[in-house]
Amino acid sequence: MAKELILGLDIGSSGVRAALYDIDANPIKDSLVKIERTLRVSVDGASEIDTDLAVNQVVTAIDQILIKSNEINGIIGHVASCSFWHSLVAVDAGGNHTPVVLGWADTRSRGFTDVLRNQFDENNVHNRTGARFHSSFWPAKLMWLRSEFPDAFSQATELMSFSDLLGLRIFDESATSVSMASGTGIFDARECKWDPELVAYLKLKPAMLPTIAADDQSFKLNKEYAQRWPRLAHAKWLPTIADGVANSIGSGCIDENRAALMVGTSGAMRVVYKGEPPRNIPDGLWCYRVDRERVIVGGALSDGGGIYDWLRRNLRIELSDDAICKEMACRGANAHGLTFMPFLGGERSTGYNENATGAIHGLTMAHDAIDILQSGMESVAYRFADIFDQLKSIFPDIVVVASGGALNASPVWTQMIADVLGRNLGLSTVPEASLHGAVLLALASTGKIVLTDKISQVEQNQISFHPECHSIYETARRRHENFYESYHQTQ
Secondary structure: OOOEEEEEEEEOOOEEEEEEEEOOOOEOOOOOEEEEOOOEEOOOOOEEEEHHHHHHHHHHHHHHHHHHOOOOOOEEEEEEEEEOOOOEEEEEOOOOEOOEEEOOOOOOOHHHHHHHHHHOOHHHHHHHHOOOOOOOOHHHHHHHHHHHOHHHHHHEEEEEOHHHHHHHHHHOOOOEOHHHHOOOOOEEOOOOEEOHHHHHHOOOOHHHOOOEOOOOOOEOOOHHHHHHOHHHOOOEEOOOEEHHHHHHHHOOOOOOOEEEEEEOOOEEEEEEEEOOOOOOOOOOOEEEEOOOOEEEEEEEEOOOHHHHHHHHHHOOOOOOHHHHHHHHHHHOOOOOOOEEEOOOOOOOOOOOOOOOOOEEEOOOOOOOHHHHHHHHHHHHHHHHHHHHHHHHOOOOOOEEEEEOHHHHHOHHHHHHHHHHHOOOEEEEOOOOHHHHHHHHHHHHHOOOOOHHHHHOOOOEEEEOOOHHHHHHHHHHHHHHHHHHHHHHHHO
């Protein structure tokens, strides 16, 4: 009897990953396919990707993995996927979509945030939807689209996340998961339904919003794609979950005792647990859904590994990652005395300042490129510390598990974060944590595995914090927070 396999897809804003796994969630050797991409950004705040290109990249990734795994015996019974949160695309009655997908970092709608705050009690909305008023979410984006492109908006019959559009293309269905819907900012995370007050204010007809899929619902390929991918013709495609959810689960964090800290292009710190949203969600945090049984609470940074890449490129630092790590380790914690505001991509958690930009305070002729790079990396750690403090108000005993390509490439950054937090970290050794998490949750939902058993097997390297460095960073963080407060007042 042929063994059963599961295809995993990670549809991120910075790339698409695809790999095969066995029924115990172990990756099949040499099956991974990667397609890198970047969203188009501009000085006015755009962060978008061509819609057809984005769809074709996913289709190409599936093409490639089916070719690459042609010699791997087994029946692909299920497809599990995760996708980037907070995206938006509109579709008209003829099935024609907007030419671009708006990403989470698109801030062109930031002018409507204050309009929403003046119209609603933001604390009440935040406690229902888990989302603050911010350009990351649909309310401001939809108001901007209606204002800037009234003709196109009036023709829209459906609004959806990118993963929903992909489903419409390959399944002929546009149902969305609770997980993806909860990241829109117009979904009641407590009632698991579209928020009627926001829907009414935004003048949305119910038919414009995707149907919320059942947690155990599955989809089948339409005729066109079943013919293109005969090996997947009978596979069950499970509802797409958010990549942040998948990353946390793949890193081994599924209860109130563990927080997943991720540094990829952006950054996030999240706690997944079974139960209901906190009675009062802290102001600087968000709260979304994993599914109808679990929630995810945390904070997100627009600048994570992206700030490292940007500084290294623009400062023309030619040293290798290893050489940079060694140089920073020799210089020591906060050796530069600089104060860096890491908001090149704007601010989300914890202040949600739509007008935030990057800044460096304290530069002198004595500083060099490594000083600036190090101060930028340490400032990201300070922002994580702010998220961590708010998470501890709900989960006082959490331990932190770190993951992400940026940390794997820079061990010194992992050490900085541990030293700033004053906590030992577990560094997940799982490759492609988001892919792994999507597969784990899918297998658990179909009864193939017990999730808690598999999570207990996730391996970690232990990073111990240095008390003397933590003391230095406590002083530096106070300087950072003081500048942050005065900086916000000028924005």
